[in-house]
Amino acid sequence: NAGVTQTPKFQVLKTGQSMTLQCAQDMNHNSMYWYRQDPGMGLRLIYYSASEGTTDKGEVPNGYNVSRLNKREFSLRLESAAPSQTSVYFCASSDLGQENTEAFFGQGTRLTVV
C-alpha cells in the first residue's frame, strides 16, 4: 500500500520553463490537495479537488494549474516557472466530510527555479 506518491522528488528549472508535478493515491480518497511550504510560512494551499471532476483555488493559486485526471491522480502544472515558485510541494489526499479523518501526504517535491 503506497499511500500518496509524488514525482519527481527533486527538480531544478530555469525561469520560464514548464513542468508538471504528478501525484497519485491508492486509498480511494475523494479529496486531493496541493500545498507549498516555504521557510517561516507554513503549508499554504495552492489548489484542491474535493472530488473527481472538480478543482478549486486555494490560498496561493497564481502561476499554477491543476488537473484531476481521475480519482487517483491530481497533477500540478507550472506553465512558466519563476524563482518565487522555489519551494517544497506536497500533495495530500483525504476523505474530508467524515469525522476526524486524516490527510495523508506524499514525500514532497523540492523545486528550485533559477
Added chain:
Amino acid sequence: RKEVEQDPGPFNVPEGATVAFNCTYSNSASQSFFWYRQDCRKEPKLLMSVYSSGNEDGRFTAQLNRASQYISLLIRDSKLSDSATYLCVVNVYGNNRLAFGKGNQVVVIP
C-alpha cells in the same frame, strides 16, 4: 485574522521536561481538529486527532476548548526524538479542505 494561528517558537525543552502549546482557530464552525508532526524536510504525519472530550496517547495529551476556540498539545517526559514541528490542523465540514497553522517548533535539549 488567519484561520489557524500558532506561536512558531522555537520551544527549547530540557529532556524529560513537559512542554505545552496552544493553537487558536477563527472559524467557530470548525469541527475536526488534528495535530500533525513534521520532521525537518519530511512530509507531515498525523500525530493525533483531537476529540471534544480530550484524548491522550502515551506521553501526548490533546485538548479542545470550543468556547475559546483553541486546541492544545502537551508532551510529557520529552525525548530527544520529540524534536520536530507540530502543526495544528482544522477542518470545517462542507469546506472540503484543511487549514494548517505554521507550526510549533520543539527542540528537546539533552
